[in-house]
Amino acid sequence: MVGKDCVAIACDLRLGLQALTVSNNFPKIFQYGDNVFLGLTGLATDLSTVSDLFRYKVNMYRLREERNIAPKTFANLVSSSLYEKRFGPYFVSPVVAGLDPKTSKPFICGFDSIGCIDFAADFIVSGTATDQLYGMCESLWEPNLAPEDLFETISQALMSAVDRDALSGWGAHVYIIEKDKVTKRLLKGRQD
Amino acid sequence: MVKVGEGNSRAATFQPHLGRLSPIEIYHARLGRLGKAWQRDLSSLSSGWEVLLGITGRDFTLIAASKAAMRGATILKASDDKTRQLNKHTLMAFMGEAGDTVQFAEYIQANAQLYSMRNETDLSPSALAHFVRGELASSLRSRKPYNVNLLLGGVDPITHKPSLYWLDYLATLAPLPYAAHGYAQYYCLSILDKHHHPDISLGQGIKLLTLCIDELKRRLPVDFKGMVVKAVTKDGIVDIEFDDDKVVKSA
Amino acid sequence: MAMFSQNPLMNGPNYSFGDAPKIGAPEGAREHRFDPYTDNGGSTLAIAGADFAIMAGDTRLTSGYSINSRHHPKVFKIGGTTADQHDATIVLSVVGFAADGEALKERLDSICKMYRYRHGKPMNVKACAQRLSTILYQKRFFPYYAYAILGGLDEEGKGAVYSYDPVGSYEREQCRAGGAAASLIMPFLDNQVNFKNQYVPGSGEGHALQERERRPLSRNEVEILVKDAFDGAVERHIEVGDGLQMMVITSNGVEEILLPLKKD
Numbered sequence: 001m002v003g004k005d006c007v008a009i010a011c012d013l014r015l016g017l018q019a020l021t022v023s024n025n026f027p028k029i030f031q032y033g034d035n036v037f038l039g040l041t042g043l044a045t046d047l048s049t050v051s052d053l054f055r056y057k058v059n060m061y062r063l064r065e066e067r068n069i070a071p072k073t074f075a076n077l078v079s080s081s082l083y084e085k086r087f088g089p090y091f092v093s094p095v096v097a098g099l100d101p102k103t104s105k106p107f108i109c110g111f112d113s114i115g116c117i118d119f120a121a122d123f124i125v126s127g128t129a130t131d132q133l134y135g136m137c138e139s140l141w142e143p144n145l146a147p148e149d150l151f152e153t154i155s156q157a158l159m160s161a162v163d164r165d166a167l168s169g170w171g172a173h174v175y176i177i178e179k180d181k182v183t184k185r186l187l188k189g190r191q192d
Numbered sequence: 193m194v195k196v197g198e199g200n201s202r203a204a205t206f207q208p209h210l211g212r213l214s215p216i217e218i219y220h221a222r223l224g225r226l227g228k229a230w231q232r233d234l235s236s237l238s239s240g241w242e243v244l245l246g247i248t249g250r251d252f253t254l255i256a257a258s259k260a261a262m263r264g265a266t267i268l269k270a271s272d273d274k275t276r277q278l279n280k281h282t283l284m285a286f287m288g289e290a291g292d293t294v295q296f297a298e299y300i301q302a303n304a305q306l307y308s309m310r311n312e313t314d315l316s317p318s319a320l321a322h323f324v325r326g327e328l329a330s331s332l333r334s335r336k337p338y339n340v341n342l343l344l345g346g347v348d349p350i351t352h353k354p355s356l357y358w359l360d361y362l363a364t365l366a367p368l369p370y371a372a373h374g375y376a377q378y379y380c381l382s383i384l385d386k387h388h389h390p391d392i393s394l395g396q397g398i399k400l401l402t403l404c405i406d407e408l409k410r411r412l413p414v415d416f417k418g419m420v421v422k423a424v425t426k427d428g429i430v431d432i433e434f435d436d437d438k439v440v441k442s443a
Numbered sequence: 444m445a446m447f448s449q450n451p452l453m454n455g456p457n458y459s460f461g462d463a464p465k466i467g468a469p470e471g472a473r474e475h476r477f478d479p480y481t482d483n484g485g486s487t488l489a490i491a492g493a494d495f496a497i498m499a500g501d502t503r504l505t506s507g508y509s510i511n512s513r514h515h516p517k518v519f520k521i522g523g524t525t526a527d528q529h530d531a532t533i534v535l536s537v538v539g540f541a542a543d544g545e546a547l548k549e550r551l552d553s554i555c556k557m558y559r560y561r562h563g564k565p566m567n568v569k570a571c572a573q574r575l576s577t578i579l580y581q582k583r584f585f586p587y588y589a590y591a592i593l594g595g596l597d598e599e600g601k602g603a604v605y606s607y608d609p610v611g612s613y614e615r616e617q618c619r620a621g622g623a624a625a626s627l628i629m630p631f632l633d634n635q636v637n638f639k640n641q642y643v644p645g646s647g648e649g650h651a652l653q654e655r656e657r658r659p660l661s662r663n664e665v666e667i668l669v670k671d672a673f674d675g676a677v678e679r680h681i682e683v684g685d686g687l688q689m690m691v692i693t694s695n696g697v698e699e700i701l702l703p704l705k706k707d
Contacts, residue, residue, distance in 0.1 A: 015364075015366055017360075020377060020378070020381075022358065022364075022366055022368075022371075022377075023358070023366040023367075023368055026366060043362070044362070044364040044366075045329060045332065045360075045362040045363040045364045045365075048325060048329070048363070048364070048365055049329050049363070088333065131626035131627055132626055132627065132629070132630045134627055134675075134679040135624070135626065135627025135628055135629075135630055135631050135672075135675055135676065135679070136630050136631055136634070138627070138674075138675035138676075138678050138679055139631050139635075139671050139672060139674070139675035140631075140634075155640075156634060156640055156641070159640040160630040160631070160633055160634040160639060160640050161630050163630065163633065163639065163640070164626070164629055164630040164633065188649060189640075
């Protein structure tokens with residue numbers, strides 16, 4: 001979700017096999033550098049594979065270029081890496097959020113499982129509670145939210161959405177990304 | 193069209209109707225097919241009746257595995273040990289398709305031991321768990337994936353922190369305070385949800401394990417021939433004597 | 444594939460039912476199948492207030508990707524003395540298969556009118572709600588494919604909303620969204636009507652957190668909420684749009700409001 005000079009990214013913590021909850025502490029957001037974040041939903045094994053793959057690729061990028069990767073560059077890396085597996089894809093739908101290292105402009109985008117980028121100016125949703133999240137975000141979000149208001153908006157949107165989805169929930173992680181500050185908060189939420 | 197049974201194992205899965213679909217439809221059909229393959233029904237597999245349990249506590253990780261080796265409706269062995277020691281303080285328990293399990297476990301065991309010999313140091317439980325996941329993940333997208341579910345328990349040699357990793361055949365890795373595989377999940381996780389605490393002693397851990405196994409004896413329709421129970425502590429792995437002959441009255 | 448054949452320009456005549464002639468079937472052979480249901484999209488919403496109830500629905504009627512009408516009502520007054528329903532006190536909304544919805548509305552309306560004729564008084568919502576459940580369950584094995592919501596004022600004059608599944612399971616609720624965009628609107632309602640996930644600032648952490656106290660919403664607040672909910676749904680669901688029809692039930696009768704929604 002985009003705010004004024006800030007972005008937020010949030011995920012729930014459930015890991016399940018259909019109806020059975022296997023873990024209630026399985027974060028789906030990964031950090032790649034100071035202000036580049038990747039959220040992943042989908043098949044859990046591919047979540048790990050993909051997040052590890054990008055950790056490797058981003059570390060190699062940092063060594064080669066001697067600088068951190070920018071969100072836009074990272075988004076294109078995600079896209080091309082997923083499209084490489086066009087005919088045997090990773091079953092994930094990623095979300096990228098971050099601030100441009102030069103201009104500090106908020107950047108968010110989403111992808112399908114084969115890397116088609118969806119650039120958005122407001123918000124990106126993904127996962128089993130997509131419908132609910134669209135409904136919540138579309139009605140709660142407004143332009144130019146300050147960091148604290150953005151935190152409240154993204155949290156209310158996520159919590160209410162996952163409470164109407166049997167396959168999501170069990171608490172949440174919320175990251176608010178500002179120019180020289182990243183705030184991570186744990187939301188408890190309903191434990192059912 | 194490819195004839196079925198021409199010695200090509202792919203022929204059996206060849207879907208002639210995919211030929212007339214657009215690329216997008218083939219893509220969705222593939223998604224659907226893979227999706228189905230990954231939603232296996234436990235009851236159709238003999239490995240569905242195997243039991244794997246793991247519990248962590250203050251300074252230990254308990255691993256328990258059923259003793260029965262099954263093939264269809266037959267019990268081939270009643271004293272099977274479904275665990276392998278990877279190094280001094282890491283133990284792995286496994287269940288799944290008959291040939292795959294031991295093959296995969298011993299491959300991992302050999303690699304763990306090779307690492308220990310080459311580097312004169314052991315891999316930590318977390319490092320091993322991620323190594324296993326990597327091997328399982330590359331196997332998943334190979335021609336013949338391993339069908340193995342695992343629990344990996346250990347105590348970190350430096351921090352002495354106990355840990356337990358849950359891995360399924362899709363290479364899903366989850367670090368957990370307590371875990372189970374197969375039908376045991378449905379019966380034991382609720383008991384563990386209620387009674388587990390991260391600060392329990394080994395004695396309390398064994399009590400909790402007994403509670404779980406009693407419930408399995410009470411509710412599982414097959415006799416799994418008791419459990420092999422092992423505890424990982426900072427001093428290494430110890431076998432725990434477990435009373436398999438205890439009779440649990442059905443509810 | 445059926446989804447794409449809905450467009451008459453692309454594939455010649457289009458069939459709303461599954462009895463289209465089979466292309467490529469052996470000569471003389473014809474598969475006869477009759478699919479009696481179509482999903483006509485759209486969404487409905489009902490919220491009960493302290494002394495009023497608001498029933499709302501969009502006015503788009505779709506089949507597949509085509510829009511068949513931009514002015515098709517989903518919300519109906521039920522059980523007035525005459526056909527114009529000027530003195531009706533109960534409102535029914537239906538989404539799903541439009542023909543079944545229409546049939547259901549006609550059936551319930553005539554039953555309410557018969558009740559008025561026999562007993563010399565209008566039916567109350569509670570009785571009407573139970574009767575609607577019976578009507579739906581009578582067709583348990585060939586159901587009306589319609590998600591119904593019934594609204595009115597109860598015996599104490601409080602707003603009442605009853606929601607149904609197609610076979611007659613029902614429940615009185617504070618608010619309910621139905622139809623294509625139900626999954627988009629319902630969590631919003633939880634959050635904004637029942638204040639779910641809202642806590643008193645500074646009331647503590649964990650179990651010490653105090654839930655924000657629920658209070659009855661004013662009519663104006665609810666009207667704004669309904670409009671916001673639909674504006675959100677229209678933005679993200681292709682089957683919802685065109686017009687927003689709202690029925691406000693108060694002790695003075697039923698007031699109908701028509702507002703525009705995006706038509707794209």
